Amino acid sequence: MTAKACALTGHRELPEDFPAGMLAYALEDLVDGGYTVFYCGMARGFDLLALECLAAIKQRKKIFIEACIPYAGHEQSFSLYERKRYKELLSICDKKTVLFPSYRAGCLLARNRYMVDRCDLVFAYCEKKTGGTAYTVQYAEKCGIEIKFFGTEA
Numbered sequence: 545m546t547a548k549a550c551a552l553t554g555h556r557e558l559p560e561d562f563p564a565g566m567l568a569y570a571l572e573d574l575v576d577g578g579y580t581v582f583y584c585g586m587a588r589g590f591d592l593l594a595l596e597c598l599a600a601i602k603q604r605k606k607i608f609i610e611a612c613i614p615y616a617g618h619e620q621s622f623s624l625y626e627r628k629r630y631k632e633l634l635s636i637c638d639k640k641t642v643l644f645p646s647y648r649a650g651c652l653l654a655r656n657r658y659m660v661d662r663c664d665l666v667f668a669y670c671e672k673k674t675g676g677t678a679y680t681v682q683y684a685e686k687c688g689i690e691i692k693f694f695g696t697e698a
Contacts, residue, residue, distance in 0.1 A: 547608070549581035550574055551659035553680040554590025554669030554694070567669075568597040570694055574667065575601055581608045583659040586618065586634070587652075588626055590669045590677075595633045602636060611637040614655035615644040656680040660689055669694045 571594060582598055585591045598609055611634055619630045634640065643658060644651045656676060660666060666684040668691055670677045684691050 547581050548577075548579045548665070549583065549663040550579040550665045550667050551583040551585075551663040551680075551684075552591055552594045552667050553585060553656065553659070553677050554594070555671060555675070555677055556587055556589035558589050558593065558669075562593075564593060564597070567594060567694060568600065570667075571597045572601055574665070574692075575605055575607060579665065580606065581610070581663075583610050583612050583663060584637070585655055585659060586611050586613050586630065587676075588622060592626075592629060592633060594667075595637075599633060599636045608639070609637045610639040610641060612655050612659050613640065613642045614651045615647045616642050617646065652676055653679060657683055660684045660687060663689060665689065666691045667694065668692070671695060 584595045584598070595609070598607065601607060602609065619627050622630060641658070643655055653676065656679060660680060660683050666681065666689055668677060668681050670681050670693060672678055681691055
């Protein structure tokens, strides 16, 4: 059986009442449904929260996680707490792909396309019709990739 791959995308800013427990269950359901490869864009907010959930799942089930880093030093704009969390989560990833040696215009969108181009499913927390997450969902639609929304669809 071929491994099924899932790309994660979602907003950097999450509401205070974001249902992290429900996210963990949703990701567990994906793993139980045969998704064993996950592409994570390593952004603050949804990406890192989803990666935390996958880290817990990885202790019990065989999954492969690729950190898709848009450029070297991507985490330098994060707060000290977020950088520490980022490094801890990065350490559990099976593969680390850095797309560009430094920031350049369009590198975040290139990272999103990289993930979509390699997946069978996009798992998205998309509450707005603009921004990187909306772009990723639209790109996946154009590519004919299945999209599963967490929360309400924009």
